[in-house]
Amino acid sequence: MSSQENQPGPTLYGGVRRGRISITDLIHAKTRGERWPMITAYDALTAKIFDEAGFPAILVGDSAAMVVYGYDSTIPVTVDELIPLTRAVVRGSSRALVIADLPFGSYQSSVMQAVDTATRFMKEAGAHAVKLEGGQRILPQAEALVAAGIPVIGHLGLTPQSVNVLGGYRVQGRGESGEKLLQDAKSLAAVGVSAIVLECVPAELATRVTAALPIPTIGIGAGGGTDAQVLVWQDLCGLTDDPAPKFVPRYADTRGVIADAVARWAEDVRSGHYPDSSHTYQ
Numbered sequence: 263m264s265s266q267e268n269q270p271g272p273t274l275y276g277g278v279r280r281g282r283i284s285i286t287d288l289i290h291a292k293t294r295g296e297r298w299p300m301i302t303a304y305d306a307l308t309a310k311i312f313d314e315a316g317f318p319a320i321l322v323g324d325s326a327a328m329v330v331y332g333y334d335s336t337i338p339v340t341v342d343e344l345i346p347l348t349r350a351v352v353r354g355s356s357r358a359l360v361i362a363d364l365p366f367g368s369y370q371s372s373v374m375q376a377v378d379t380a381t382r383f384m385k386e387a388g389a390h391a392v393k394l395e396g397g398q399r400i401l402p403q404a405e406a407l408v409a410a411g412i413p414v415i416g417h418l419g420l421t422p423q424s425v426n427v428l429g430g431y432r433v434q435g436r437g438e439s440g441e442k443l444l445q446d447a448k449s450l451a452a453v454g455v456s457a458i459v460l461e462c463v464p465a466e467l468a469t470r471v472t473a474a475l476p477i478p479t480i481g482i483g484a485g486g487g488t489d490a491q492v493l494v495w496q497d498l499c500g501l502t503d504d505p506a507p508k509f510v511p512r513y514a515d516t517r518g519v520i521a522d523a524v525a526r527w528a529e530d531v532r533s534g535h536y537p538d539s540s541h542t543y544q
């Protein structure tokens with residue numbers, strides 16, 4: 263063991279590299295009280311950046327529907343569209359646990375459908391865990407996946423695949439529905455789900471759910487009381503230009519950086535400054 267490995271301290275974000283982070287590493291972090299960040303990725307290059315930065319978990323979200331494929335919701339994206347992205351993220355990373363989102367329509371209709379879809383993500387894409395949205399109604403699917411040896415991440419609160427039932431992208435779990443969400447979270451944990459994403463729920467509810475569960479909660483728009491936080495990287499880094507919800511911080515202006523770079527290059531092409539002798543084989 264190197265002296266670095268003997269150091270106490272965080273073992274998830276930026277911890278030493280001993281191969282892939284496992285789902286049990288994430289659960290153990292909760293017992294140590296270690297908070298950690300998760301981020302989305304959809305290609306090998308960004309996966310490598312996030313992996314080298316030390317992110318313990320990378321989500322290949324069905325948000326790819328919007329940020330990769332240009333759909334206006336997550337509903338249309340298919341398994342065949344997400345598998346190549348997941349495969350690229352697995353190839354681009356060596357330490358992070360890669361979680362594949364099961365898209366709308368790929369697990370709801372039966373337990374068998376859920377196991378078949380998740381198996382494809384594990385075998386064809388090399389995913390290490392799958393995420394599916396919903397509480398009580400997907401419990402049989404979650405239980406069957408766990409029994410099949412597939413680590414499962416739940417997703418409660420604002421579940422974008424149900425946007426047409428929820429009546430829009432709005433905060434969930436206010437008032438009495440908060441109790442239902444808490445029960446859903448406990449039921450998911452009881453059937454062996456390894457972590458739960460809590461999206462757009464009041465901070466007080468997310469903190470209660472977090473305290474009630476032995477598994478990590480991963481918040482997005484759920485306040486500071488969850489065990490982990492997740493964001494879509496294009497939101498965090500300012501690549502998207504849509505008006506962002508209030509929980510999205512802009513840590514960079516990637517859109518501006520790219521727009522500036524390509525505009526300057528285009529100008530150099532037009533003016534004849536590109537290519538110069540340094541770009542040219544003699």
Ligand code: KIV
Pocket residue numbers: 302321322323324325326363459461482492493494
């Ligand atoms: O699809 C996604 O990126 C997600 C996160 C926002 C949690 O589900």
